[in-house]
Amino acid sequence: MKNKGNSTFRRLLPYMGKYKWSYGGLSLTMLADIGLNLTFAWFLAKVLDAAVSAQTDQWRELILIGIGILILMTITYFTDSFLKHSVSANIRNDLRQTAMSRVLRYPYAHFHSKHSGDLMSRMTNDNQTIGGACTFYLMDLIKNPLLAFCSFIYLSILHWQLALICLSMGPIMLVMGALFGKIIRRISLQIQSQKAESTTILQDILQSFMVLKTFGLEPKLFRRYQEKSDQIVSSEVKEAKIHGMANGLSALVNFLTFMIAMLMSGYFVATGSLEIGAMGAFIQLMNFLVHPFTQLPNMWANLQQALGGADRVFEVIDGPTEFNDIKEAPVADKKPSTMSVQDVSFAYEKNAAPILEKVSFQAEAGQTIAVVGPSGGGKSTLFKLLLGFYPQFQGKIQLNGEGLEDQPLEEWRSYFSYVPQETYLFSGSIKDNLLDGNEQATDAELEEALKQANAYEFVQALPEGIHTNVGEKGTRLSGGQKQRIAIARAILRDAPILLLDEATAALDNESEVLVQQALTRLMKQRTTLVIAHRLTTIQHADVILVLESGHIVERGTHEELLNRNGKYAELYNRNAEELISA
Numbered sequence: 250m251k252n253k254g255n256s257t258f259r260r261l262l263p264y265m266g267k268y269k270w271s272y273g274g275l276s277l278t279m280l281a282d283i284g285l286n287l288t289f290a291w292f293l294a295k296v297l298d299a300a301v302s303a304q305t306d307q308w309r310e311l312i313l314i315g316i317g318i319l320i321l322m323t324i325t326y327f328t329d330s331f332l333k334h335s336v337s338a339n340i341r342n343d344l345r346q347t348a349m350s351r352v353l354r355y356p357y358a359h360f361h362s363k364h365s366g367d368l369m370s371r372m373t374n375d376n377q378t379i380g381g382a383c384t385f386y387l388m389d390l391i392k393n394p395l396l397a398f399c400s401f402i403y404l405s406i407l408h409w410q411l412a413l414i415c416l417s418m419g420p421i422m423l424v425m426g427a428l429f430g431k432i433i434r435r436i437s438l439q440i441q442s443q444k445a446e447s448t449t450i451l452q453d454i455l456q457s458f459m460v461l462k463t464f465g466l467e468p469k470l471f472r473r474y475q476e477k478s479d480q481i482v483s484s485e486v487k488e489a490k491i492h493g494m495a496n497g498l499s500a501l502v503n504f505l506t507f508m509i510a511m512l513m514s515g516y517f518v519a520t521g522s523l524e525i526g527a528m529g530a531f532i533q534l535m536n537f538l539v540h541p542f543t544q545l546p547n548m549w550a551n552l553q554q555a556l557g558g559a560d561r562v563f564e565v566i567d568g569p570t571e572f573n574d575i576k577e578a579p580v581a582d583k584k585p586s587t588m589s590v591q592d593v594s595f596a597y598e599k600n601a602a603p604i605l606e607k608v609s610f611q612a613e614a615g616q617t618i619a620v621v622g623p624s625g626g627g628k629s630t631l632f633k634l635l636l637g638f639y640p641q642f643q644g645k646i647q648l649n650g651e652g653l654e655d656q657p658l659e660e661w662r663s664y665f666s667y668v669p670q671e672t673y674l675f676s677g678s679i680k681d682n683l684l685d686g687n688e689q690a691t692d693a694e695l696e697e698a699l700k701q702a703n704a705y706e707f708v709q710a711l712p713e714g715i716h717t718n719v720g721e722k723g724t725r726l727s728g729g730q731k732q733r734i735a736i737a738r739a740i741l742r743d744a745p746i747l748l749l750d751e752a753t754a755a756l757d758n759e760s761e762v763l764v765q766q767a768l769t770r771l772m773k774q775r776t777t778l779v780i781a782h783r784l785t786t787i788q789h790a791d792v793i794l795v796l797e798s799g800h801i802v803e804r805g806t807h808e809e810l811l812n813r814n815g816k817y818a819e820l821y822n823r824n825a826e827e828l829i830s831a
């Protein structure tokens with residue numbers, strides 16, 4: 250193993266240590282396997298000697314020994330295989346969970362710098378390869394040299410000159426193993442990352458099915474997928490060539506040694522310096538001596554491949570986190586909260602132009618603050634800062650007088666409910682999604698939340714009511730229905746601050762009225778920040794902030810801003826015209 254492999258393997262040790270009893274069991278099955286192999290060679294010699302000397306009276310004993318060997322072999326192989334598979338599955342499971350717990354704690358910015366397809370490939374394809382490194386290849390790498398060593402001792406006892414000839418093949422195989430292993434590891438890393446790229450394209454295709462169909466992107470996306478898929482196959486063919494060469498050379502050395510040993514041991518039997526039984530045992534033992542070496546290149550290659558997968562999983566595990574461990578979210582104080590934003594400036598990247606500059610405002614408990622302004626003005630960015638997604642801003646954000654930096658992020662976020670533009674529902678039933686708002690909610694509370702969200706009637710009309718499966722990302726529901734379920738979920742969460750991001754932007758009029766009514770109920774008794782493009786929906790806001798190019802260029806009530814006849818009035822009039830012409 251090269252340095253990289255060594256350090257990867259060292260990192261796997263704690264995961265393996267958890268199953269030390271199983272490894273203890275595997276060590277025993279390995280020793281039993283070696284012992285049984287040697288016993289088998291001894292048994293062969295005994296049978297041959299008895300046959301040549303026509304000692305038929307020994308057959309009863311030989312059959313009993315044979316049965317004993319068979320029983321022990323069956324038990325050994327069953328236990329060995331069971332332990333290897335179960336340890337492999339458990340280690341992969343532990344790594345999967347460690348990686349997932351890490352991904353869930355990634356800071357927003359880090360998560361968004363990764364493609365979900367690449368992450369998925371690491372959590373599935375790469376994870377799958379690791380089990381072999383920790384069990385099958387590892388145990389074989391220990392067992393095979395040990396078996397070769399024991400066979401060599403046994404062979405030396407039978408005929409030391411022959412034993413030395415067989416052993417001389419070992420170094421050749423070792424050099425081959427190291428050489429092929431190195432090449433295979435490089436190619437497998439290439440294959441794994443190509444697979445990740447193809448999963449990335451696959452995911453883009455699956456997630457944009459409607460858009461890709463509408464835009465006729467099938468040929469373009471198929472070409473992109475085809476290109477990646479072809480790259481994978483060409484790397485795999487390269488890998489197959491290396492495996493083939495390793496196997497071919499292994500077989501050559503294997504048979505060559507076998508033939509030399511057969512011819513020489515036969516010659517020694519003919520000249521009377523070796524018994525026929527010993528010759529049989531010798532050929533069998535020689536197999537045990539040479540076989541491990543012939544297996545070495547392939548085993549080494551497989552191990553390197555598995556460690557390559559482990560490297561990619563550890564890259565996921567090494568990502569940054571925004572808090573230390575995953576625990577149940579704290580429940581925020583339900584009383585209406587105040588929020589103050591003072592001189593907040595922010596740029597996504599160092600030295601880049603600021604997206605927000607010296608933004609300040611105050612939301613009193615229970616107030617509704619609307620944020621409006623042209624596209625790209627920084628509205629969504631402001632929400633992201635409020636939710637603590639980018640802690641590296643300048644200025645101060647406070648809730649009830651306490652700063653964002655003064656408390657754990659989980660606690661900070663427990664004060665917020667968020668209804669985004671694109672509602673996300675999780676796979677599962679409507680009820681499951683509602684319970685994400687409050688795990689403890691009773692059936693009566695769920696029903697009440699659905700009523701408040703104008704969702705009760707349509708949910709009742711569904712064949713399975715609240716138990717209806719919403720489909721992947723809620724695709725079995727209409728846009729408005731999804732949003733009303735999301736609002737019911739937010740009602741159940743009952744957080745004191747509500748962030749609404751153009752929740753009605755994509756809806757038709759009827760749906761919008763229903764959603765708007767639901768939102769108005771949700772906003773009651775809560776401090777609300779709402780991003781709105783349809784300015785008609787925010788006329789009753791306590792304060793309207795006009796955010797343009799990262800600056801608050803106007804603030805006031807709807808009437809005040811209309812009277813000022815500035816930016817807001819311009820936006821409002823344009824909006825009204827658009828509505829009329831629509």
Ligand SMILES: Nc1ncnc2c1ncn2[C@@H]1O[C@H](COP(=O)(O)OP(=O)(O)OP(=O)(O)O)[C@@H](O)[C@H]1O
Nearest residue numbers: 361597598604622623624625626627628629630631
């Ligand atoms: N992750 C990001 N990395 C770099 N720049 C970003 C990122 N997200 C947004 N921006 C940039 O920040 C600016 C403000 O974007 P933001 O989404 O906050 O605007 P917005 O006012 O919400 O726009 P819209 O009304 O169109 O949703 C834009 O110029 C955008 O390109």
